[in-house]
Amino acid sequence: MLNHSDIWNALDRLAGRLETSPSGLARRAGLDPTTFNKSKRYSPSGKARWPSTESLAKVLGEVGMTFEDFARHADGTHARGPSVPLIGHAQAGDSGFFDDSGFPVGSGWDDVRVPGVQDPGAYCLQIAGDSMAPVMRAGDRVVVNPGETVRRGDRVVVKTVEGEVMAKELHRMSETQVELVSLNPEYDDRVIPRKDVVWIARIVWISQ
Secondary structure, X not given: OOOHHHHHHHHHHXXXXXXXXXXXXXXXXXXXXXXXXXXXXXXXXXXXOOOOHHHHHHHHHHHOOOHHXXXXXXHOOOOOOOEEEEEOHHHHOOOOOEOOOOOEOOOOOEEEEOOXXXXXXXXXXXXXXXXXXXXXXXXXXXXXXXXXXXXXXXXXXXXXXXXXXXXXXXXXXXXXXXXXXXXXXXXXXXXXXXXXXXXXEEEEEEEO
């Protein structure tokens, strides 16, 4: 369960990733600049104050992060869970590392521990590039679960027949093509024919 310090620490780290202060983060979201100040986190009597749902929603809308992603981001400050294999982005593009469904094969991977991940088929992939910034940046680790059904709006990892591996947001998937969205407006969205997609897997956790 997330506690008071988890939430505030996650907001502080999010501000740091955007190279701003908590005040700057609040200002970007259209809030009073003092909304996330340390002085607002406790009452004069010492009682813990929590950020409002409205203020969190405005911040997450500004940076393109869902409440689910934020909860995982906050939970990752301290939580530990089962170990999963860690696969580098360059390895993910090579042949022989995955089966046709996107599950890793072989052994000898480095292991990492992540909170709340129980599926034995899940694995951790290190992000390269910044097409999904600021939600995911180069060097971030995402836990991928090929066994979960993907739906519109999910963050996903896709591998093409040419060996390209990319992290995107799924906009739509039909019988003929997969439409993907880059959260960073400096990068184009992608439309890939289904025949050119080797596998697509849902991102279930982001380590930042």
